[in-house]
Amino acid sequence: xxxxxDILSGGRAGKTEGxxxxxxxxxxxxxxxxxxxxxxxxxxxxxxxxxxxxxLAAVDDSKDGAFDxxxxxxxxxxxxxxxxxxxxxxxxxxxxxxxxERTVIDADLLKPLNLDYLKKNLWLPIARRGSLIDVLTxxxxxxxxxxxxxxxxxxxxxxxxxxxxxxxxxxLHLARGQxxxxxxxxxxxxxxxxxxxxxxxxxxxxxxxxxxxxxxRLTNQVILEADRLGASDIHIEPYADRKDMAVRxxxxxxxxTYMRIPAAYRRAVVSRIKVMANLDISERxxxxxxxxxxxxxxxxxxxxxxxxxxxxxxxEDVVLRLLTAKQPMPLDAMEFAPATLQAIQALAEKxxxxxxxxxxxxxxxxTTLHAILKHINTDERKxxxxxxxxxxxxxxxxxxxxxxKIGLTFATAxxxxxxxxxxxxxIGEMRDKETSDIAIEASLTGHLVLSILxxxxxxxxxxxxxxxxxxxxxxxDAMLGVLAQRLCKRICNQCKEAYHPNRQEYDELxxxxxxxxxxxxxxxxxxDWSLYRGRGCEACNRTGFKGRIPLHExxxxxxxxxxxxxxxxxxxxxxxLALTDGMVTLVQDGIRKALQGFTTYRxxxxxxxx
Numbered sequence: 001x002x003x004x005x006d007i008l009s010g011g012r013a014g015k016t017e018g019x020x021x022x023x024x025x026x027x028x029x030x031x032x033x034x035x036x037x038x039x040x041x042x043x044x045x046x047x048x049x050x051x052x053x054x055x056l057a058a059v060d061d062s063k064d065g066a067f068d069x070x071x072x073x074x075x076x077x078x079x080x081x082x083x084x085x086x087x088x089x090x091x092x093x094x095x096x097x098x099x100x101e102r103t104v105i106d107a108d109l110l111k112p113l114n115l116d117y118l119k120k121n122l123w124l125p126i127a128r129r130g131s132l133i134d135v136l137t138x139x140x141x142x143x144x145x146x147x148x149x150x151x152x153x154x155x156x157x158x159x160x161x162x163x164x165x166x167x168x169x170x171x172l173h174l175a176r177g178q179x180x181x182x183x184x185x186x187x188x189x190x191x192x193x194x195x196x197x198x199x200x201x202x203x204x205x206x207x208x209x210x211x212x213x214x215x216x217r218l219t220n221q222v223i224l225e226a227d228r229l230g231a232s233d234i235h236i237e238p239y240a241d242r243k244d245m246a247v248r249x250x251x252x253x254x255x256x257t258y259m260r261i262p263a264a265y266r267r268a269v270v271s272r273i274k275v276m277a278n279l280d281i282s283e284r285x286x287x288x289x290x291x292x293x294x295x296x297x298x299x300x301x302x303x304x305x306x307x308x309x310x311x312x313x314x315x316e317d318v319v320l321r322l323l324t325a326k327q328p329m330p331l332d333a334m335e336f337a338p339a340t341l342q343a344i345q346a347l348a349e350k351x352x353x354x355x356x357x358x359x360x361x362x363x364x365x366x367t368t369l370h371a372i373l374k375h376i377n378t379d380e381r382k383x384x385x386x387x388x389x390x391x392x393x394x395x396x397x398x399x400x401x402x403x404x405k406i407g408l409t410f411a412t413a414x415x416x417x418x419x420x421x422x423x424x425x426x427i428g429e430m431r432d433k434e435t436s437d438i439a440i441e442a443s444l445t446g447h448l449v450l451s452i453l454x455x456x457x458x459x460x461x462x463x464x465x466x467x468x469x470x471x472x473x474x475x476x477d478a479m480l481g482v483l484a485q486r487l488c489k490r491i492c493n494q495c496k497e498a499y500h501p502n503r504q505e506y507d508e509l510x511x512x513x514x515x516x517x518x519x520x521x522x523x524x525x526x527x528d529w530s531l532y533r534g535r536g537c538e539a540c541n542r543t544g545f546k547g548r549i550p551l552h553e554x555x556x557x558x559x560x561x562x563x564x565x566x567x568x569x570x571x572x573x574x575x576x577l578a579l580t581d582g583m584v585t586l587v588q589d590g591i592r593k594a595l596q597g598f599t600t601y602r603x604x605x606x607x608x609x610x
Contacts, residue, residue: 043087050079070164080535081164082542088162092140097126099167100541105175109133112152115172121145122168124175131156136163136171210271210281218261219272222247223294225258226322227302232362234304234320236273238266240313245269252489252548253362253607270308270316277306284316291389292320303389328370328394335598337589339582340554344483347556348372353480354443356430358455363486364550365452366391369426372450373397376424385426386413402428414438418445427451433468440470443478457586458482458555459574466568476565479557486586486607487548488599491532492540496597498530505531509601512609513591517579523595532597549598551608553586 044050050058054077061076062069073079085096109125118124123137123145133156135149140160149158163171210216226234231249238245244260261269271281277290292304305321331348332341347355355372357365370392373383377396388402388410398420402408410427411434417425418438429452430436443449455461461482466472506525510518523529534544555561558581564574579585584592590604 039091040084040087043090044073044079044083047083047087049083050077068165071166074164074166082536085162085164088164092160092162094140094159095161097136097161097163097167098542099163099170105171109153110175115175119169119172121148122165123149124168124171125149125153126161126171128156132159133157134159134161136161136168138163138165138168210268210275212268215265215268215272219269219276222259223304223320223322224296226320227296227324232322234318234322236270236318236320238270238311238313238315238317239263240315252545253487254489254543266315270318273306273318273320274308277304279306279308284314285310303391305389323389323391326367326392328374328392329367331371331375334368334371335550335593336552337584337592340552340584340589343481343554343556344372345375347480348376348448350448350480352443352446352448353557354439354449354451354475354478355480356451356453356461356482357485358453358458358461358482359485360454360456365485366428368483368485368550369450369452370394373424373426376448381423382421383424383426384417384420384422385428386410386417387426387428409435411435411438414442418442418447422447424448424450429453430465433470436465436468436470440474440478444474449478455484458484458553458583459571459578462555462565462574463571466565472566472568476557476562479562479565481557482555484553484555484586486551486590488551488590488593488607489545489603490547490549490599491597492534492537492544492546494539494546495535495537495544496532497535498532498597500527500529501531505601509591509594512601512605513588517588521592521595531594531600533600545603549593551586551590551593551604553584553589555583556581 041055045052045055050073055073058069058072058077061067062072067075070084073084074081081098085098089096106125106127109128113125122139123135126134126136128134133153135158137145137149137160139145140162222234226249229249229251231251232253233250233255235248235250235255236245237248242263244263245266246257247259247261248255249258273292274281274288274290276292276294279288279290287310288308290306292306293301294304295301303323305323307319308316309319311317331345334341336344347353357368359365366387373385374394377383377394379396383397385397385399386402387399388404390399390401393399400408400413402410402413410429410431414425414427414435415438425439425442425447427435427439427449430439439449439451453461453464455464459482461484462475462479465475503525506529513521534540534546536542536544540546555578558577560577561574561581564577586608587604590599590608591601593599594601594604
């Protein structure tokens, strides 16, 4: 098989030997290109990723020049991007670097280069570490590109990575955006230059303080990027021994290192955040917490909860939680199982009683309660809420921000609400016995009360309140339902694929769901039975997951359950009755959603198993 189209660049191979005006270097490049294509394509065929017939067809499809061969293989013949990248990596004996929107490109490396030239020639300098420069290219064996790189960076050691044409073009587009004066890449370039220009710079203070313009811009840009990427938390992690400070983001529940900042500026960045949060910058020995109101645009702002903790080396870690002001979601968009949705809607229409939403931090409890409030938010109902902080706002609610430092606690707010003629009360969290007792009493005196607890399951919530000292008879009379929930990673819709699991995986599902309850699912192990997984693509940064899906567990206050609560029974007695009454556990709800193709059983285990 002879292939003349460059698999990566999409252009014709270099001049063939004997062509007029061809040089020895050019002929070597052409020979290399033809050999590259043959080896890479043969590797894909050998690995069973694509058939030889499809390869030949793809080559023919790419000859019209509308699309390069790599794009044709990826889009028309469904060759996995990772497989193509792996074949290139094996051939060139260097790493394959896919596109990642979180890549920070060193702006200084781009200064002597024209981006249009780089797009035409398909190479891009990524980062510099001392005298070593990482360069991404479509063909590490291309001699012409190699000469250009060495002329651009004389005396430097070049380390190549191979990439696909579309990835390099996307990174170049990203580089255009990062080439502005306010980008993280350019700001880091300024800071690195300061270190090089001032060899006697103080390794602790960095010679700058929290008011330095570069530090201010860098801190602002990190917040902007975290919001753009949909992060829930920013982790600022300085290290001793002049090691670069790490900035990590948590997206869809998982942390990853987003960037590193020169160690000399770690104190300045931390102090800048403390100034923004009105914290004491001179106090580094004890934890502090505060808030930042940050305006992203004229009509949009976010609130960040800030926590600082002293760490080794007389440094401080900072964690910022992004609280984006959002509109409430409709209850029927919360992805409840149909039976659970009907039960929640029925409970929300009750004139009095208490509904609890429980789960760990960041599991969507506040979002769920606001969805319930949206469902019952009418002119006929007066609704008061006490929250810390107020994350979601909606018309018709009278929302109060608690301030424990001035004595406005949840318990204080509850007492005030009872004098303000409420129909419905929502309490951000029942943290102590006092707040719990007032909430239970309010629900018994003709009010519908919604609140949050941090517990693992619905049944454990009942035990927790009884252990706090709440009156078992009052709570049994007041309880309408307890909704436990988790957020589980969702399979990426762009790269979701079906696969046939083995018998062991099927048996594991049956065991965890419950052999008796599995009969109601009605699925047997057959040759055409499939589960789903994410292959990994650009949209999900090759993780196979994008976004999250909620898992729910609803315990309802039946008469028999209320008798067990009054008798202060333990979990081992309440759980079987709850299952008999029709409660679907978190694991069961997760397995159902895995069977429907929303998530995987491994992800369900990660968040719902004890």
